[in-house]
Amino acid sequence: MIDVLDRVAALAVAYELGDVFAAAFGAPGYDDERADTSYFATEMLPKHSERDDFKLVAARRDGRVVGFAYGFTGQLGQWWPDRVSAAVGPELTAEWIGGHFEVVELAVHPDAQGQGIGFALMTELMRGVRNRRALLTTYADDRPAPRLYRRLGWQLLVADLGWGSALYGLDTGVPSGR
Numbered sequence: 001m002i003d004v005l006d007r008v009a010a011l012a013v014a015y016e017l018g019d020v021f022a023a024a025f026g027a028p029g030y031d032d033e034r035a036d037t038s039y040f041a042t043e044m045l046p047k048h049s050e051r052d053d054f055k056l057v058a059a060r061r062d063g064r065v066v067g068f069a070y071g072f073t074g075q076l077g078q079w080w081p082d083r084v085s086a087a088v089g090p091e092l093t094a095e096w097i098g099g100h101f102e103v104v105e106l107a108v109h110p111d112a113q114g115q116g117i118g119f120a121l122m123t124e125l126m127r128g129v130r131n132r133r134a135l136l137t138t139y140a141d142d143r144p145a146p147r148l149y150r151r152l153g154w155q156l157l158v159a160d161l162g163w164g165s166a167l168y169g170l171d172t173g174v175p176s177g178r
């Protein structure tokens, strides 16, 4: 079961989401230094939940959150778009960056991976998005996440931005979006 959560609803389950975040990104082979429940619940999510068009989708099993994905409308002048823009140069920036829907995180608890939950979460996250362009960065090497994005039609824009991340874009087909 997948629920769509707005800012208030997402913050109400911030620690549950944080536990999934920490488990997924702290797993062997990921070892992400940000893989910490309270960092996610008290810093990362509250900050991002203030952004325009914030949307979070959460998958539950037996009432417990087992996965989530979220994003918002990103703009130049924010940290991530500016960092990506500096790496890709003016042509790709003009075409893709600013007013895009930015997929920030996707995580499924290791106990629940490999059952289609990640695919379902990304499908629900992007459903109804009205931005003409969507962007995300993911691992540059071959892993479940980039394979999943490609299956959903995301195109590889830059194979390695210079810090081990690849940039993917999606043309949502919304004709008069931002």
Ligand SMILES: CC(C)(COP(=O)(O)OP(=O)(O)OC[C@H]1O[C@@H](n2cnc3c(N)ncnc32)[C@H](O)[C@@H]1OP(=O)(O)O)[C@@H](O)C(=O)NCCC(=O)NCCS
Pocket (backbone or CB within 6 Å): 024, 025, 030, 105, 106, 107, 108, 109, 112, 113, 114, 115, 116, 117, 118, 119, 120, 137, 138, 139, 143, 144, 145, 147, 148
């Ligand atoms: C990336 C991630 C969210 C994917 O979540 P998931 O729920 O395992 O995703 P899915 O189940 O939809 O797909 C994963 C694999 O399981 C396979 N699968 C899905 N349902 C299946 C089923 N019923 N039986 C067998 N295999 C299945 C998919 O084909 C896919 O295979 P592939 O990796 O060889 O392409 C998860 O691996 C994760 O949290 N990773 C750590 C954090 C991360 O990388 N986040 C993304 C950062 S950009």
